[in-house]
Amino acid sequence: MKNRDSSFLGNKKVAVLMGGWSAEREISLRSGNAVLKSLKEMQINAKAIDLVSPEGSKLQLEDFDIAFIALHGRGGEDGFIQELLTDKEILFTGSKTEACKLAMNKVETKKVWREFSLPTPDFVEITKAGKSDMKITPFLSGSDDITALDKSFVVKPANEGSSYGISIVKPGEGSLEEAIIEAVKYDETVLAEAFVDGIEITVTILGDRVLPPVAIEAKGAFYDYEAKYLSNETKYSLANLDPDNLITLKNFCWHAFKSLGCEGWGRVDLIKDNNNNFQLIEINTVPGLTETSLVPKSAALEGISFNELILEILHLACAKS
Numbered sequence: 001m002k003n004r005d006s007s008f009l010g011n012k013k014v015a016v017l018m019g020g021w022s023a024e025r026e027i028s029l030r031s032g033n034a035v036l037k038s039l040k041e042m043q044i045n046a047k048a049i050d051l052v053s054p055e056g057s058k059l060q061l062e063d064f065d066i067a068f069i070a071l072h073g074r075g076g077e078d079g080f081i082q083e084l085l086t087d088k089e090i091l092f093t094g095s096k097t098e099a100c101k102l103a104m105n106k107v108e109t110k111k112v113w114r115e116f117s118l119p120t121p122d123f124v125e126i127t128k129a130g131k132s133d134m135k136i137t138p139f140l141s142g143s144d145d146i147t148a149l150d151k152s153f154v155v156k157p158a159n160e161g162s163s164y165g166i167s168i169v170k171p172g173e174g175s176l177e178e179a180i181i182e183a184v185k186y187d188e189t190v191l192a193e194a195f196v197d198g199i200e201i202t203v204t205i206l207g208d209r210v211l212p213p214v215a216i217e218a219k220g221a222f223y224d225y226e227a228k229y230l231s232n233e234t235k236y237s238l239a240n241l242d243p244d245n246l247i248t249l250k251n252f253c254w255h256a257f258k259s260l261g262c263e264g265w266g267r268v269d270l271i272k273d274n275n276n277n278f279q280l281i282e283i284n285t286v287p288g289l290t291e292t293s294l295v296p297k298s299a300a301l302e303g304i305s306f307n308e309l310i311l312e313i314l315h316l317a318c319a320k321s
Contacts, residue, residue: 004311006044011064012091014039017081021052022073023164023186031289032070038310039068051075058084066317067092068310069286071119073160077102077286093198093317098259103283106191107158109260112140113280116259118252120280121194129180129190152195155179157187193281198273201239203253204287204298205226205266205315206309210250212301213239213275214294236297239272249278257281264316267295 016039016132017031019025020296032048032261051057054075061067067085069076069092079101085092100101102108113120125137155176157165173232174191175283200218204211217235220305241249253268267287270280287295289310299309 004308004315006042006311008139009044009066009147012150012318014044014046014066014068014314015061015062015064016046016048016068016070017041017051017076018048018070018307019051019052019088020071020073020075021051022071022075023063023160024072026078027288027290028070028072028292030292031072033240034291034306035068035070038307040215042307044310051081054080058082061085061088061090063081065091066314068317070289072288075105078159086241091317091320093313094264095260095266099263100285103260103262103266103285105189106156106159107281108193109283110193110280111139112259113256116255118280119278121196123191126180126190126192127182127188128320129188131188139216144216148153154164154191154192154193154195154305155183156189156193157183157185158189158191160186163217170195196271196273198271198279198313199239200295201249201272201278202269202298203249203268203270204295205257205262205268206255206299207264211251211298211304213246213249214298215239215242216302237292241272245276252278252280257283263320265295 003264005023016032016036018028020028026146036046036312049060051060051071052055061084069081071077071081075081077100082092082097086097102112110120112121120139124139127135152170155167155169155243165183167174167182169179170175180190200216201213202216203213215237247304256268257266262283262285267282267284270278270284272278287293289295296306296309
């Protein structure tokens, strides 16, 4: 990546959109403030806009030329803010409206990956979860029913981030009913996905580049909210892969990202199972940019500083115009 300065911005005013009304509001504020601090350090004309409601957002999108979207979850990653900005002809970072809508929904994302023969764990879609007319639709490669309680699986809301509402059900540990009750707090569509035992890996996409994969070692059962944002015991490292596996991983992640129509920047999460196979889990179109976030860690492994990362994301947004 060439060393950039901020000249490509010209006299453009940058607004950092943060906060929002999703369960991820506090994380979004941390990301947004980190971005704003970076922009100020680079003497870029930037201001923060804390969005607190869908209605208020429509009134606050004025008097700036480009939006750095640091909104996580609903409102920021589901196409809502992207559609508003597009209608106002304001440039913005990250993927466009339809790609965000698709990537935000974990079930629809996995359906696309299945169509493209990309590896992702077997799953069932549970709609109207917890209601009398609840419907379960299987997407299984074999004959096993992963909703049987003698199997291990992950239950999560279809539209949420930061590991909110996620439960792992194993034989003798938890139940599908309890897991659905937790997940439905965040979304009435629930994903029950075959549990894959292995190493959690995340891969950052930055423009046309796939950055070094980061392996995650959490102390608990999985990389949950506490492990992400509160624990000092979570370990991060460059994923230990041989050259062939690294090429395979990067190809999977690139195609997983592009198959949804994503662009600009984002993060692909996956697991390398105990047989050294990769299983795609989800896409983040507005990943975190806090002091513990994964994208800055991946960029650092590539020799990209936080300020350089923020500038490149802005450059990619301007390149769309």
